[in-house]
Amino acid sequence: MRTSRTWWITLILLSISTVALVAAESSWLSKVPPADRQRVNPYADRPEAIAAGKLLFEENCAKCHGSDAEGRHGRPSLRSERVAHATEGELAWLLRNGSLHKGMPSWSSLPEPERWQLIAFLRSLPRDGPPAALAHH
């Protein structure tokens, strides 16, 4: 009787662990709700928003993602194909929610307009360009 109960507990724990692992490992892109995916950046292509986004990036993001946004210490590049192909809504969702199990924190404490300014800056970055390219922004 005791052995049976132990097996059941082990099975339940394994199931929970598997579900948690799958949830943690799945790409953040697959979690974005359709309504969020369609959102549009109200600050898109505005030079002053890009300039503000650059300052916000330097203040909050550069230490992890590198001052050239190409990633450092194993953290991802923000000039990658994946980021380039993500919609503005998807990036906004990621900034708001983070990807906690992958180490990306939620930036919901930054006001939403500042998060859009950051996205406007990210969108202005050249894809996989040389680090010096950032200096022109």
Next chain:
Amino acid sequence: MAQSPQHLFELQATQKPGRRHKNGSSGPHFHRLLAQFSLCRALALLFLVSLCAAPHTTARAQEPPYFVTYSEALEEPGNLEVAQKGTTGSPKDANAFYSATLELEYGAKAWWTTELYLQGQATANDSTIFTGFRWENRFRVLPTEHAINPVLYIEYEDVNGADKSVLEVTGHDGIANFQGRNAAGRGDISRTMEGKLILSSNPKGWNISENWILEKNMMGGAWEFGYAVGASRPFALAAASRACTFCRQNFSAGAEVYGGLATVHDFGFQDTSQYAGPTAYFNIPHGPTLGFSPQFGLSDNSAGVLWRLTISYEIQQFRDLFSKKEAQ
């Protein structure tokens, strides 16, 4: 920090022979001095760490300007925040005091922040003493943002009866906590487990946070309750397009209300202390965050006014200082 030989000589010279303990040990006077130096060391360490960390520091990212209330904001993983939280006041029938708390907050994971507090206080016409330490952990419960975001908080406290930091109010904490002599309070050690349910929302640029506190002294006594509620907003929601120190987005203000809710035997506001006051933070870009708040006692069992000050530095990606991974 090691004291210079000259400094140690001066310390010994200040000890009056008549106050030395009979058995040749330095006695209570020496212990008091030792405690003073522990506090001095802690403060000196704060400034040393701050200076060493200067090239890595930056203001915190829009952390709500609360002194007692916790929001959902956790430390970013790998970052270390070093803060000094000060509380001063001159309560009724008690000497004026200044309580200093050194806070070391580390982002262990994106969903877990751990924090160590070292505390001390100086009271006029009394002494300066180290009052204890606290170790707290905060865990984000849900993986994504919701209208209300819960965070679980668990803390172990080892503080003595002379503690005047008022980092939270629970049970029947009140003005009597400020009125005792340090010598009497320092021997009254309490080891306490504290839990909080932190609920936090961010509607339209505002932050609204509620904390529900449950505390149990492991050395005896009833379960105690408390609460804290805060609301705040940055002065501007969008950032300026040029680098500036005094831009509106670097300032935030709000208000908080907190107090005790007595114990499991007499739950309510009877014989509890309650405080409320405005709060303000100034995030200096690539520099420290400064905070200030006057907090007013709302009940007979409260101190009249507590003045709170804080200065904090965030050392971004502190763990990279020990990492050998190459940049990718």
